[in-house]
Amino acid sequence: MAPGTHTVTNQAPPLVEYDMFSSDAALAEAVERHLPPEAYGEAREELTAFGVSAGSAQAQEWGRLANEHPPRLRTHDRYGRRIDEVEFHPAWHRLLGRAVGAGLTGAWGRPGGHVRRAAGFLLASQVEAGHGCPVSMTHAAVPALRAEPELAAAWEPLIASRVYEQGLRPPLGKTGVLLGMGMTEKQGGSDVRANTTRAEPLAAEGEYVLTGHKWFCSAPMSDAFLVLAQAPGGLSCLLVPRVLPDGTRNAFALQRLKDKLGNHSNASAEVEFDGSTWARLVGEEGRGLRTVMGMVAATRLDCVLGSAALMRQAVAQAVHHASYRRAFGALLVDKPLMRNVLADLALESEAATVLGMRLAAAYDSADSGTEDDRALLRIAVPxxxxxxxxxxTPVVAEALECLGGNGYVEESGLPRLLRESPLNSLWEGAGNVQALDVLRALQREPAVLNAFLTEVGRARGADHRLDRAIRDLLTELADLEGIEARARRLAERMARVLQGALLVRWAPPEVADAFCASRLGGDWGASFGTLPHTLDLGAVVERARPVA
Incomplete structure (x- = not known):
């Protein structure tokens, strides 16, 4: 051992052994706000326990190990038989089991279920984002399966189960299942109408065999998949199990695993169907897109929640570091310019959390038949x-910089967050797809604009910058000339107005004031750390501090 040359000082302790839920003021307040009083006590107790678990050193280590030991594809066994299996590190299974055990696949039909689940998903995704993929797809499969009541009756109890039962066996004989989906193909990508996979009907009603491929199939060890294929009646949705009822493997050839920028713990595969792949029709032939859109909308909301989780964890790490690290005679958090940067990051994080949780609450209302919230979801989700x-991505990158060179080192955990950060923008339709979907909703469904204006209108009169932004948005909506080329601008404007309205209603005055001054009032630079210096930035940063 080399002789000691110095004592290590002026380093922040690891951010572990803390209650990730209770120390996140924006998230904890949203849960209390959106849950009925009779459900809040139980939910708070459950989420607090989950937050303590998520903030533990053990959970953080599982996240690290799952990321550093990516899944491995095994196409054949030792005798040359095709098995098409993916092996995961034990840490992956522990994280997945913890998420399923916390009820993150069972929100539908449960009072306040979507709010409780969204909060849990935010916590789980801060530990390790990759295992959120099968959790999200399983949860989101329910609306599609309900197009076929017989299927829904058989599968929903297994989806909602809090038992994670790994391994490939006949799914209806298990105590809990996971579902995935296969939509995109090489030649089409987001344009799924260009899919060429064929679904040929068998003699038994509702049964088909598939021939074709899927370019992206995440979590290929799931028990079944919802896929889109061309049936005689047009593009249709089908359920493809990995194992058939008699225990034999369905023809589901995993050609390779994707080598991705991030999301290393989660397997994403290319899949081939060889003409004997058995499938069951979900909904009507030719109405596959309509059938699957409920699943897509739910997974899109999880993309919002997943991004909010990455932002929250990045900001928590940055504020935690600055609260311990000293430079030039004072704590970093007390330096005016660093405080400005941290406050700016905290605003973006809180706005994302408040918006995601409001949409989860709208799902609870829509699930019980509220039409206004159903219309709001149609426009607000994209x-x-x-x-x-x-x-x-810019939030995580700036938070990384707050740690200086240490933030660029893998051991800090920030590089993993940065690699993960672009993914949710790509999954379930990239930016142009979302912006065009906003236009489609506005043009085809008049109720959605009324729902949106009603939601933001609840905050009118409380902040002059918000009121002006709403008026400017109405002017933009009235001018349809060249609207497609302006679709991104419109979507951005609508998002910032909606976030501002929610923060004005529910956030502390210093948070709402800072958001409206910068994001709506125009007093904001091109980078983080350019908030007006007259704002109460210290209170904004203190609110974001990850301390129970």
């Missing part, structure tokens, strides 16, 4: 998906 996922 708006939020576009904007929040776009903001994630």
């Amino acid at each position: 708006v939020a998906k576009y904007w929040v996922t776009k903001r994630c």
